[in-house]
Amino acid sequence: MVLTDTLHKRMVVFIVSLALFMDGIDATIINTAIPAVSHSLQVHPVDLKIALISYLITLAVFIPISGWIGDKYGVKRVFMAAIAIFTLSSLWCGYAHSLLELVLARSAQGLGGALMLPLGRLIILRNFERHELVKAMNHVIMVVSIALMLGPLAGGFITDRFSWHWIFWVNIPVGLFTIGIGAYYLQPILPQKVRPFDSVGFILFGGGLSALTFSLSDLSESSTNQQNVFFIMGLGIVMLIAYFIYSRRQRHPILNTELFRIRTFRISILGNLLSRLSFGGMPFLMPLLLQVALGYSAELSGLLLVPLAFGVLIVKAITLPIFRYFGFRQLLIWNTLLVGFSLWAFMMIGEGTTLYVIAILTFIFGFLISMQYSVLNSIAYADLTSDDLSSAASIMSTVQQLSQSVGVATAALLLRFCSLLSGNPILLTPVIFHQTFFVMGLFTFIPILIFIHLKAEDGHQLLKGR
Numbered sequence: 064m065v066l067t068d069t070l071h072k073r074m075v076v077f078i079v080s081l082a083l084f085m086d087g088i089d090a091t092i093i094n095t096a097i098p099a100v101s102h103s104l105q106v107h108p109v110d111l112k113i114a115l116i117s118y119l120i121t122l123a124v125f126i127p128i129s130g131w132i133g134d135k136y137g138v139k140r141v142f143m144a145a146i147a148i149f150t151l152s153s154l155w156c157g158y159a160h161s162l163l164e165l166v167l168a169r170s171a172q173g174l175g176g177a178l179m180l181p182l183g184r185l186i187i188l189r190n191f192e193r194h195e196l197v198k199a200m201n202h203v204i205m206v207v208s209i210a211l212m213l214g215p216l217a218g219g220f221i222t223d224r225f226s227w228h229w230i231f232w233v234n235i236p237v238g239l240f241t242i243g244i245g246a247y248y249l250q251p252i253l254p255q256k257v258r259p260f261d262s263v264g265f266i267l268f269g270g271g272l273s274a275l276t277f278s279l280s281d282l283s284e285s286s287t288n289q290q291n292v293f294f295i296m297g298l299g300i301v302m303l304i305a306y307f308i309y310s311r312r313q314r315h316p317i318l319n320t321e322l323f324r325i326r327t328f329r330i331s332i333l334g335n336l337l338s339r340l341s342f343g344g345m346p347f348l349m350p351l352l353l354q355v356a357l358g359y360s361a362e363l364s365g366l367l368l369v370p371l372a373f374g375v376l377i378v379k380a381i382t383l384p385i386f387r388y389f390g391f392r393q394l395l396i397w398n399t400l401l402v403g404f405s406l407w408a409f410m411m412i413g414e415g416t417t418l419y420v421i422a423i424l425t426f427i428f429g430f431l432i433s434m435q436y437s438v439l440n441s442i443a444y445a446d447l448t449s450d451d452l453s454s455a456a457s458i459m460s461t462v463q464q465l466s467q468s469v470g471v472a473t474a475a476l477l478l479r480f481c482s483l484l485s486g487n488p489i490l491l492t493p494v495i496f497h498q499t500f501f502v503m504g505l506f507t508f509i510p511i512l513i514f515i516h517l518k519a520e521d522g523h524q525l526l527k528g529r
Contacts, residue, residue, distance in 0.1 A: 121173025343470020
C-alpha cells in the first residue's frame with residue numbers, strides 16, 4: 064500500500080502518540096492503586112514506592128544510550144522491540160506476587176520506556192521538516208497530557224471495579240495494536256555509523272545513579288540496615304564523581320558534561336533537579352493522603368487528581384505570552400515561591416475538607432508546576448548550538464527521571480520520619496501528611512538561590528519571531 068506524504072505523516076504521529084500514551088498513563092495509573100497493591104502484596108504503602116522508583120531509575124539509566132542503540136540497530140527495529148518489551152512487562156506486572164517481583168517487572172517496563180520515549184521523538188524528527196515539527200510535537204504532547212490526566216482516574220476506577228492487576232493489563236491491547244500498525248506503516252530507518260560505546264562511562268554513571276537513588280529510597284523502608292544503606296549511598300556518590308572526572312577525558316562520553324559550562328543550561332539542570340526533588344513526590348503522596356489518611360475510595364482519589372492535569376493543559380496554551388511579559392528570571396523566582404505556598408495549602412486538607420477545595424488545590428498545584436517545568440525546559444536550550452541539542456536533550460531527560468525518582472524517595476523518607484515522630488510509625492494520619500507538606504514547601508524555596516543567577520535578558524532569543 065502506497066501512502067500519500069500527508070497520510071504517512073499522520074500515521075507516524077498516531078503511532079508515536081500511542082506509544083507515549085502507554086507510557087504516560089502507566090506513569091500515573093499506579094498512584095491511586097498504591098493502597099490496594101500494598102494490601103495485596105502485604106507490604107506497608109510507603110514501602111511500595113520502590114516499585115515507582117525502579118521504573119524511573121531504569122528510564123534514567125538507559126535513556127542516555129537509547130540514541131546510540133537506535134543508530135546501531137535501526138530506529139524502527141529498536142522502537143518496535145521497546146514497545147514489545149513494555150507490553151510483555153505490563154503482563155508480568157499484573158501477575159506479580161511479591162514486591163520484589165513487581166520491582167523487577169517495573170524495571171523491565173522502564174527498559175522498554177527508556178528506548179520507546181526518545182526514539183519515538185527521533186522518528187518524528189526524521190519524518191518531518193523543521194517547520195512542521197512544532198505542530199507534530201504539539202499533537203504528541205497533547206496525547207501525553209491526556210494520558211497523564213486519565214491515569215489517576217482510570218487507576219481508581221479499575222482498582223475499585225475490578226482489581227489492581229488490570230491497571231497494568233490495560234496496556235496489552237494498546238501495545239499489540241501499536242506493534243501491528245507500526246510494523247506496517249513505519250518506514251525503516253537504516254542503522255548508522257555510531258561512535259564507540261563508552262562502556263566504562265555507562266557502568267560508572269548508571270551504577271552510581273542506581274546506587275544513590277536506591278539508597279535514598281531504602282532509608283524510608285519500615286525496616287532497614289542503615290549501615291548498608293549509607294555504604295551503598297557512598298558508593299553511588301563516589302561512582303558519579305568518578306564518572307564526571309572520567310568523562311572530561313573522553314571524546315564520546317555517555318553524557319557530555321562540558322555543557323554544564325553554559326550558565327543557562329547549568330541553571331536549568333540544577334533547577335530541575337532541586338525543584339523535582341522538593342515536589343516530585345506529590346503524585347505518590349496525594350493518593351496515600353486521600354485513601355489511607357482520609358478513607359476515600361481509589362476511584363474518588365483518582366477523580367480528585369484529574370484537576371492537576373487540567374492545570375497542566377491550560378498552561379500549555381498561555382506560556383508564551385507569560386514568558387514574554389515577565390521574562391524567564393522573574394517568572395522562575397515568583398513561580399517557585401507560589402509552588403511552595405501551594406504545597407503549604409495542602410496542609411488545609413483534613414477530614415472536614417470539601418471535595419471542591421481539594422480539587423481547586425490540586426488544579427492550582429498542577430498549573431504552577433507545569434509553569435515551572437515549561438520555563439526550566441525552555442531556558443535550557445537558550446544558549447546551545449545545534450550540535451549540542453542531542454546531548455543536551457539526553458542530559459535533560461536523564462535529570463528529569465533521576466530527580467523524579469529522588470523526589471518520590473524524599474517524600475517517602477519525610478513521611479516515614481514524621482510518622483516516627485508521632486510515636487506510631489504504622490498509622491498515617493492527616494497531621495503526618497501536613498508536616499510532610501510543610502517540609503517539602505521549605506525545600507521548594509531552595510532553587511531560588513539558583514535562579515537569582517539568571518540575567519534579565521536570558522532566554523529572550525527563544526521568543527524572537529514567535
